[in-house]
Amino acid sequence: MKYWHWVFSRIKRKLWWQAVLYGLLGVATALAATGAERWLTWQLPFDVSREAVESLLSIISSSMLAVTTFSLGAMTSAFSGAANSVTPRAVTLLMEDRVTHNVLSSFIGAFIFSIVSTIVLKTGSYGEPGRAVLFVITVAVIGLVVMQLLRWINHLVRLGRVGTTIDRVEDATRTAIQQRLSSPYLGANPWFDSDTLPEGATAVRSTQIGYLQFIDIEALSKLCDAHDLQAYLPLNSGNFCYQGTELVWLTGQVDDELLEKIGTKFVIAPSRTFEQDPRFGLAVMAEVASRALSPATNDPGTALDVIGRQTRLLSQWAEGRDDVEVQYPRLHLNPLREADLFEDAFMLLARDGAGLIEIQLRLQKSLQALQTIGNAAFRRAAREQAEMAQQRAATGLTHDCDKARLKAALAR
Known part of the structure; x- marks a missing residue:
């Protein structure tokens, strides 16, 4: 990836540029209606009074200001909930959510459109054709806002929830793995x-x-x-x-x-990002599971879910490509190590779940499955993590029946 492509991809994930774009679009739309007399050559079948257009614009401006303020508050609450219940490292993905950006930018653009249109309308710059065109545009903006409101309501139900946040982390990690597999050594x-x-x-x-x-x-x-x-x-x-x-x-x-x-x-x-860094995504997933296993949360079901997701992600890494053409022959890159990937994915789970038989059973099953795929280094890394998990379980499990059950499972 080129540097400017990387910079552009970073900017594209920010809210401000899209809000500015929608705001400029609102200004341009409001000003374009002033030229209706020049480019509208046919007679419109209806006339719209200034008061009618002004009342609609007033409704849009007041409601959009309130809706935007409410939406920002809902976003802040969702981010805070995700940071407390999942992990602060996952909040970045919620802040880069495209649906949230589109909806908020639409609200801001509609607000700016109504303000600019009201100012121009007060100056008398709109003639009869201009007011008619502005009325049609205003009705279209109202329709767009209603659609975005319905979309936003449906999105708020899931925003910040544990399952939704984990889905986003997994998707970001999968994307980083796919990008790295397409160029395992970045062309070197x-x-x-x-x-x-x-x-x-x-x-x-x-x-x-x-x-x-x-x-x-x-x-x-x-x-x-x-x-x-x-x-x-x-x-x-x-x-x-x-x-x-x-x-x-x-x-x-x-x-x-x-x-x-x-x-x-x-x-x-100062901080890591998911781009070009598959290990970060695996580490964030492990943090989610670690928090779920804490006594304050006590949610082993989420940890079991994360083990399955980590297994799915590492299975994708096992299908990596080694026959990639070298683009930059003068460069030599130290490749990502399978042992580091497995440590990021499973070390926290094995440590914090050492005393839980359900975690140890699922962990051993997953690591056993991963030992059957990939190259020799991949299988060796899976085996080493399985052995370390067994050692932690030997001291973490307090009941003999749990130890016997784990031993029987390993024997099978």
């Missing part, structure tokens, strides 16, 4: 032996503290081509960086100016 060569550094390599180090969000692979490749360099990338998106962390190792002739320029191709931010 796989660097499997990342513990052995190339001889004479120079490191570009981080000057910030935070999480690596994005690597501008294409721009980095162009710099390597221009200066005859080989670049070795030890980190993936989602890795935590501090001042002095090695972002990339370079072989070839480099100077301080070039090192600084290459350092700008790495975006480091």
Whole structure:
């Protein structure tokens, strides 16, 4: 993914740009009706009084202000509920919800349209054809608002609920996995032996503290081509960086100016995101299950649901592609490790559910199923997690009958 594509995808998930677009559309629509006398060449069969149009616009402006305020309050409550009952990391997905953005932007656009139309109407800029056109547009806006209200009511019923939030996290994680599988090494060569550094390599180090969000692979490749360099990338998106962390190792002739320029191709931010970071989605799903298993929540059913979802997501990863063409031959990337993915997905579940037989049984069944698919590293990672879960269960289960049941299940 190019840097500007990544920036645009980030902006596209924000509410403000869509609200601005709908607002400008409302202004343009209100002003377009002033030219009705010039481009409307036929005689309209009806005339609309100024008072009739003004009353409709007044209804829209007052109601849209109230509805928008109420909707913002409902959003805040849903976000707070999701943060308390699921995990704060999932709230970002709710804030990027497209239905919410469309509905709120429609309300704001209708409000701005009514205000601008009322101002222009008061100045006497609308003639008889203009008022008729404005009346038709106003009726259409009312119809649009009613449709969006019905859509919003149906959406509010599910917004912030545990099941809906988990669905969004799973969808975001699945998308990140699919994107990574389409380019497992981001177009670079796989660097499997990342513990052995190339001889004479120079490191570009981080000057910030935070999480690596994005690597501008294409721009980095162009710099390597221009200066005859080989670049070795030890980190993936989602890795935590501090001042002095090695972002990339370079072989070839480099100077301080070039090192600084290459350092700008790495975006480091205070928090992780789901884009380019499949591990983050798996970790968030595990957090949901961990909170469900806490004594305050006591909801093992949600944890069992998460185990099934994690198994489904990792099964997709097991179908990964290794025969991907290398687009940037001068770059070498340390690939995502299956052991790290399994740790993100199941370690919290195995720890917090160590004393619950239903969690341990489902966990062992899932890990056993995952040991039958994927490559050798994938199966080995599943087996290691299963063994660690057994060790935790051996000390976590307090009743002999539960231990015997788990042992019998493992024997089968």
